[in-house]
Amino acid sequence: MIHLTINGNSRQFEVESLTVGELVEKLGLTGKRLAIERNGEIVPRGAFADAVLNSHDKLEIVGAVGGG
Amino acid sequence: MDTLNIAGKSYQSRLLVGTGKYQDFAQTRAAIDASGAEIITVAIRRTNIGQNAGEPSLLEFLPPEEFTYLPNTAGCYSADDAVRTLRLARELLDGHKLVKLEVLGDPNTLYPNMLETIKAAATLVKDGFDVMVYCSDDPIIAKQLEELGCAAVMPLASLIGSGMGILNPWNLQIIIDNAKIPVLVDAGVGTASDAAIAMELGCQGVLMNTAIAAAKDPVLMAGAMKKAVEAGREAYLAGRMPKKLYSASPSSPTSGLIA
Numbered sequence: 001m002i003h004l005t006i007n008g009n010s011r012q013f014e015v016e017s018l019t020v021g022e023l024v025e026k027l028g029l030t031g032k033r034l035a036i037e038r039n040g041e042i043v044p045r046g047a048f049a050d051a052v053l054n055s056h057d058k059l060e061i062v063g064a065v066g067g068g
Numbered sequence: 069m070d071t072l073n074i075a076g077k078s079y080q081s082r083l084l085v086g087t088g089k090y091q092d093f094a095q096t097r098a099a100i101d102a103s104g105a106e107i108i109t110v111a112i113r114r115t116n117i118g119q120n121a122g123e124p125s126l127l128e129f130l131p132p133e134e135f136t137y138l139p140n141t142a143g144c145y146s147a148d149d150a151v152r153t154l155r156l157a158r159e160l161l162d163g164h165k166l167v168k169l170e171v172l173g174d175p176n177t178l179y180p181n182m183l184e185t186i187k188a189a190a191t192l193v194k195d196g197f198d199v200m201v202y203c204s205d206d207p208i209i210a211k212q213l214e215e216l217g218c219a220a221v222m223p224l225a226s227l228i229g230s231g232m233g234i235l236n237p238w239n240l241q242i243i244i245d246n247a248k249i250p251v252l253v254d255a256g257v258g259t260a261s262d263a264a265i266a267m268e269l270g271c272q273g274v275l276m277n278t279a280i281a282a283a284k285d286p287v288l289m290a291g292a293m294k295k296a297v298e299a300g301r302e303a304y305l306a307g308r309m310p311k312k313l314y315s316a317s318p319s320s321p322t323s324g325l326i327a
Binding site for chain 2: 006007008009027028029032033034035036037040042044045060061062063064065066067068
């Protein structure tokens with residue numbers, strides 16, 4: 001079981017291990033333009049597949065919205 | 069060709085517009101097209117997880133290939149949050165370096181916290197960003213931001229979203245006279261004449277959102293702003309006649325009148 005905090009909400013995943021790429025797929029965000037920060041550090045898009053998440057990682061997943 | 073030059077790139081339009089507060093993306097797009105803007109600001113926000121996964125995104129209506137995106141740090145109250153937000157923006161937009169820094173100090177006035185802004189600007193410049201910075205209309209602060217290596221300073225004309233127009237043209241004039249980097253008015257423009265006045269003062273451009281989005285007819289107002297910025301720029305370049313109190317000068321010949 002992996003516990004994550006994603007955009008301020010806690011989420012559990014019933015898996016042994018999870019990469020950022022697998023998480024993006026599980027969240028239905030595949031193909032969306034987004035950026036991810038893990039524990040305050042950017043995870044580059046090219047590194048999603050190799051970035052293995054640890055339990056209690058804090059993630060911010062963001063996109064662009066209208067603003068001034 | 070008279071162009072706006074920021075961080076080594078030139079732009080035909082001196083009007084920069086925000087993408088917030090519109091009814092829908094279609095209206096956003098129509099207003100931006102009418103404004104002629106090439107640089108558009110966007111905010112960076114948490115993606116909805118697990119809901120509305122298929123909803124359209126801003127980027128579909130305003131493809132980053134067609135516009136220069138200016139990601140902002142609206143809503144950030146600390147240098148750290150602003151820097152994190154813009155690092156995320158750079159990743160989101162494939163290494164894009166041009167950003168709008170704003171660090172707010174108070175939720176009622178949205179007045180900038182210049183101590184935190186300066187701290188963030190120093191970090192971002194060192195990190196390789198081209199920083200356009202929202203700031204107070206203090207000429208000393210504006211100069212310090214320039215010396216830090218910012219790409220442009222963007223003093224407020226009046227409070228964000230207030231539509232109060234240009235409240236202190238004298239300070240703006242001092243900032244413009246002393247600056248070696250572009251000065252753009254950001255925030256406070258309410259209607260076309262405000263934008264024209266900013267440009268007549270010698271601003272290199274004007275950034276606005278609410279003045280267009282909150283107009284009764286945003287698309288029509290966007291066109292008005294385009295013309296106002298162009299007219300103000302041309303008037304500035306043309307050089308206005310001196311004001312002459314008590315010294316009227318007729319435009320028609322003074323001789324040859326019938327008697």
